[in-house]
Structure formats: C-alpha cells, structure tokens
Amino acid sequence: MKKWALRLGYFGWNYHGFQRQPGLRTIEGVVLGALKRKLGEIQDYSYASRTDRGVSSFGNVISFSSEIKPILGALNHDLPWDVFFLSCKEVSTEFNARFALCREYSYFLLDNGNLNLDKMNAACELVKGEHDFRYFCKIDKKRKIGKRGYRRKVLDCEVKEGKCGLIVLRITADSFLWEMARRILSAVVSIGRGELDLRDLELSLELKKKLNVRPLDPIGLVLTGVRYRDLELSLDDDVKRRLHKRMCEKIREEGTKFLLIKNFFEAL
Numbered sequence: 001m002k003k004w005a006l007r008l009g010y011f012g013w014n015y016h017g018f019q020r021q022p023g024l025r026t027i028e029g030v031v032l033g034a035l036k037r038k039l040g041e042i043q044d045y046s047y048a049s050r051t052d053r054g055v056s057s058f059g060n061v062i063s064f065s066s067e068i069k070p071i072l073g074a075l076n077h078d079l080p081w082d083v084f085f086l087s088c089k090e091v092s093t094e095f096n097a098r099f100a101l102c103r104e105y106s107y108f109l110l111d112n113g114n115l116n117l118d119k120m121n122a123a124c125e126l127v128k129g130e131h132d133f134r135y136f137c138k139i140d141k142k143r144k145i146g147k148r149g150y151r152r153k154v155l156d157c158e159v160k161e162g163k164c165g166l167i168v169l170r171i172t173a174d175s176f177l178w179e180m181a182r183r184i185l186s187a188v189v190s191i192g193r194g195e196l197d198l199r200d201l202e203l204s205l206e207l208k209k210k211l212n213v214r215p216l217d218p219i220g221l222v223l224t225g226v227r228y229r230d231l232e233l234s235l236d237d238d239v240k241r242r243l244h245k246r247m248c249e250k251i252r253e254e255g256t257k258f259l260l261i262k263n264f265f266e267a268l
Contacts, residue, residue: 001065003044005091006072007233008060011082013219017053018060027051027083031062034078039068046097048226052179054218058086059104059225061233063097072239081250084243087233095231102155104225105181107169107216108162109189115167117159120192123201124157127171127184131205136184137177138215150177159188170224182215189216 008031016024020032028047035042048061072085079085109115134150155172162168169185187204190196190213203209 001043001067002069003063003065003091003093003095004070004088005061005063005095005097005231005233006070006088007086007235008062009058009084009086010056010060012051012054012056014082015053017055018047018049018051030080030083034075035064035066035070037078038074039066039070042066044093044096048097048100049103049223051223052218055221055223057223059233060223061097061100061226061228063091063095065093072236073242076239076242081246084239084246086239086243087236089231089233091231097226100175101227101229102172102174103176103223104156104170104172104227105176106222106224107171107181107185108220108222109167109169109216111161111165111167115189115192116194117161117167117192119198120159120169120188122198123188123191124159124171126198126201126205127157127188128154130154132207133177133180133184135204135207135210136180136187138179138183140178143178152177152180154184157184157188159192179215182218182221183213186213186216187211 008027010027012018012027014025015027018027020026020028032045042064043066045064046062049057051057051060070085070088072088076084130151130153132150133152137150153174155174157169157171159167159169169188171181171184173180187196187201190211191198191201196211196213200209200211204211
C-alpha cells in the first residue's frame, strides 16, 4: 500500500465548510465520497487545513494510503464542478498533511477607491512576527487550544493591487487560529479606510485594547498554499487543461445569468 498527497482546490461558497458534518454538504464529504467510489477503502487520511464555511482553496492538501493509484482525471470527473484535485504525488508513509511548515491565505477585495494601501501595508508590517492573537480569533471554549495557546508567527503579510479591480491581501503564518486570517485582515482593511489607526492595531497586538472589528466575509478568502519541507505539488498540465475548459463553460453559464438579471433590472 502506497501513500499519496493530493493538492485540492474548491470554491467554498456552496458548502458548509471543509470538515464533515452530519446532514450538511461539505468539501470533505464530497471528496471522501469520490475517493471511496474510485479507490475503495483508504487509510491514514489527513488534511492540511479545515477551512470555514464559504472559504475557497487553490492549495489545500490531503494525504492517504491506498492500494490503487489516484488518477486525477477520473477523480475530478466524479466530483462537482466546484471541487477539483490539482496534483498528486507519492510520499513517504510517515507523511501527514497536517504537519506543514506554513499556510498562505489571500483575500480578494473589490477596490472602491477608498483604501489607503500605504497605511494597509504599514499595518501588515505590525502584524508580522510572533504575537498572542487571542484578540484576532474566534474563541470556542469547547476546542482545545494546545500548549502554544494563542501565539502564532506571521511570516509575511502584504497588500497589492490585483487584476479586475481587486485588492489582494496576503497573509502567511506557521498556523492559524479560528477566523484569525479574516480578523487580522479586517483590521488591516479598517486602517485602510481610516476607521482605525496603526496605534489601535499595535495596542491590540499587545493585548492592551480589543478592537471592535468583525471578520471579513468568507467569500473573498482563499487558501492559496500549504508548504512542506520536502514536497512540492505543482499543477498537473492535463488537469490544468481540463479545468480551464470546465471553468470557461461555467463562466459562460454564469455570464448568461448575470445578463438576464441586468436586463431584468434595466426593464423595471
């Protein structure tokens, strides 16, 4: 029996998060269903990130042991259009997808012309490094916090102008607390809008002031990468070609819906 690591992408808008939940449609539920149909029983299953409801991914990773080699084309054919495997590689039997060096999230925000990117990047500089992020996460007393408590190390954080009128906020950390990425980036956006200043963020990171900011909408958040010491899961060329065709078909379908809605409102 060999062990495999698979890079997983999905648009999370129509799912109740990654993790399986009784009676709810989740990413993990549809993925494990496809794996069972194509490969039979799998063992030693693990995943890199348990993304929240509405969050998407271009770089989550799962691993498992199987007697049958995973064929990406066959697996993707058995999955809904908005869930897809991007690459596959054989790994050692000791590999566990959970134990990554770091994870990277990107948030895509519509540029309304009211954001000061210089101030936002100054805020990103404050966030970098190791901090106690208890004021930047959702605390669930039922969850075990572990020996590290709320301390995490942000390796990188930046804001850039993206394509199609979007602002892209990126944050990389050794690991993330629940809603940590969305709450940190929400504070960065509030500073960019002039609703908070840099000193507010500084005091909150020092646990001297709790900010009244809500987490950003999960729709804009994407898990863009998970890094390991000796593993690189590059995009498979054949999968890229097939997915490009699938996404073009979906864009045409959604474009038609958009034009119908637009024409309806113009006729009112």
